[in-house]
Amino acid sequence: MTLQHAYVLMGILLAWTAWRAARSSPAPARSASVWFWSFMSVAFLFGDRLPAPALGAGVVGMGVVAGLGGMRPTIAASDDEAARRASAAALGDRLFGPALLIPLLTVAALFALRPVRIGGTPLLEPKNASLLSLVVACASAWVVALAVTKDRARASIDDGARLLDTIGWAAVLPLMLATLGGVFAAAGVGDALSAVIRATLPTDHRAVVACAYAIGMSLFSALLGNAFAAFPVMTAAIGFPLLVQQYHGNPAAVGALGMLSGYTGTLLTPMAANFNLVPAALLELRDPYGVIKAQVPTSLALLATNLVLINVLPFR
Numbered sequence: 001m002t003l004q005h006a007y008v009l010m011g012i013l014l015a016w017t018a019w020r021a022a023r024s025s026p027a028p029a030r031s032a033s034v035w036f037w038s039f040m041s042v043a044f045l046f047g048d049r050l051p052a053p054a055l056g057a058g059v060v061g062m063g064v065v066a067g068l069g070g071m072r073p074t075i076a077a078s079d080d081e082a083a084r085r086a087s088a089a090a091l092g093d094r095l096f097g098p099a100l101l102i103p104l105l106t107v108a109a110l111f112a113l114r115p116v117r118i119g120g121t122p123l124l125e126p127k128n129a130s131l132l133s134l135v136v137a138c139a140s141a142w143v144v145a146l147a148v149t150k151d152r153a154r155a156s157i158d159d160g161a162r163l164l165d166t167i168g169w170a171a172v173l174p175l176m177l178a179t180l181g182g183v184f185a186a187a188g189v190g191d192a193l194s195a196v197i198r199a200t201l202p203t204d205h206r207a208v209v210a211c212a213y214a215i216g217m218s219l220f221s222a223l224l225g226n227a228f229a230a231f232p233v234m235t236a237a238i239g240f241p242l243l244v245q246q247y248h249g250n251p252a253a254v255g256a257l258g259m260l261s262g263y264t265g266t267l268l269t270p271m272a273a274n275f276n277l278v279p280a281a282l283l284e285l286r287d288p289y290g291v292i293k294a295q296v297p298t299s300l301a302l303l304a305t306n307l308v309l310i311n312v313l314p315f316r
Contacts, residue, residue: 002125004048006135011044017161021074032070033165036062040172059176066169075162091149098145105137106130166282170274174226181229190236197238206247210310213238217258218265218303225271227262234258249314257310264306267299268292 018037039058047055065071088095110133116123124132146153164171184190202208213234220230239258243249266272269292276291287293 001123001132001135003128003131006132007044007047009135011041013157013160013164014038014041014044016157017041017075017164020158020161021165024075032065033072033074033168036065036071036169037165062169062172063176071168073166073168075165087149094148097148098141101141101144102134102137105140106134109133109136109140167274167278170278173272173274174228177224177226178228180224181226181232184229185232185236190233193233193237194241197242203242203246206243206315207311209238209242209247210314211307213243213254213258214261214303214306214310217262218268218299221262221265222269222271223265225266225269225273227259227266230262230265231255231259234262243314247315250316253314254310257306257313261303261306261310264299264303267295 014037018034018041021033021037039062042050043055043058110130113124113133113136114122114126114129142156146156149156197203197212201212216238217227217230217234220234221227224230235255235258239254240251243254244251266275270277270289276295277288280288280291285291
């Protein structure tokens with residue numbers, strides 16, 4: 001099982017979203033959404049076979065469409081509001097079960113499936129074992145959700161397409177920001193930032209460096225809206241040259257705690273629109289920043305905890 005299999009699954013869902021959008025609204029309202037989701041589907045399904053300039057032009061086109069406000073929800077719900085509310089009331093807290101299973105199943109799948117070999121070939125592609133375990137966990141949670149709700153698989157796929165269409169361009173924001181982080185790293189932003197840090201901070205004190213890495217990940221993630229965008233820059237600037245090479249920290253622990261510190265910044269920023277602003281809109285909250293305000297205590301407590309852990313765990 002390779003990451004390409006996961007891309008195929010996503011490509012099929014995106015193609016279905018484009019098909020539903022094409023059938024669910026008048027032509028003027030649907031054209032931008034149909035093009036957007038169709039291109040995303042093609043990129044996931046055939047991106048490794050297409051020339052890079054074509055993919056780049058398509059990504060620029062997506063940005064233009066989103067920036068001009070062309071993306072609007074086009075797919076109607078498969079049932080009425082009363083029926084959805086009645087179903088939710090009947091199921092109660094059991095609705096959260098499948099979602100809560102995903103992290104548990106991801107860890108279980110990683111430990112259970114990573115050692116498995118078939119004819120000498122690993123079941124999971126070694127370099128992407130964690131991501132593939134997440135795919136397995138999501139698929140398993142989907143099966144559990146069908147069992148809990150006793151709904152048809154087709155209905156869940158239709159509603160998945162509707163939710164994706166409702167979120168719109170913000171659904172692909174993490175992908176774009178992660179790519180931006182790679183661009184920053186390739187452009188040498190990390191090296192430039194490292195030079196600034198060495199000139200301004202007492203890097204001969206390990207605790208100062210470790211705290212600078214964790215806090216920097218949080219702040220840079222808040223600025224860019226995504227920890228994946230901040231990670232290559234901050235790790236190239238501080239994590240690898242200072243914490244790993246200079247102070248001989250465990251690379252896995254440094255990277256994991258750095259990424260977790262970045263997530264604390266994601267909780268605090270409207271730049272993470274898909275994570276913080278879209279849910280507020282979907283839930284029709286009066287305060288568009290209500291989600292962010294509710295997450296502030298968790299973010300600050302987690303960052304404070306990480307400041308302690310990153311000074312201890314990588315150097316044991």
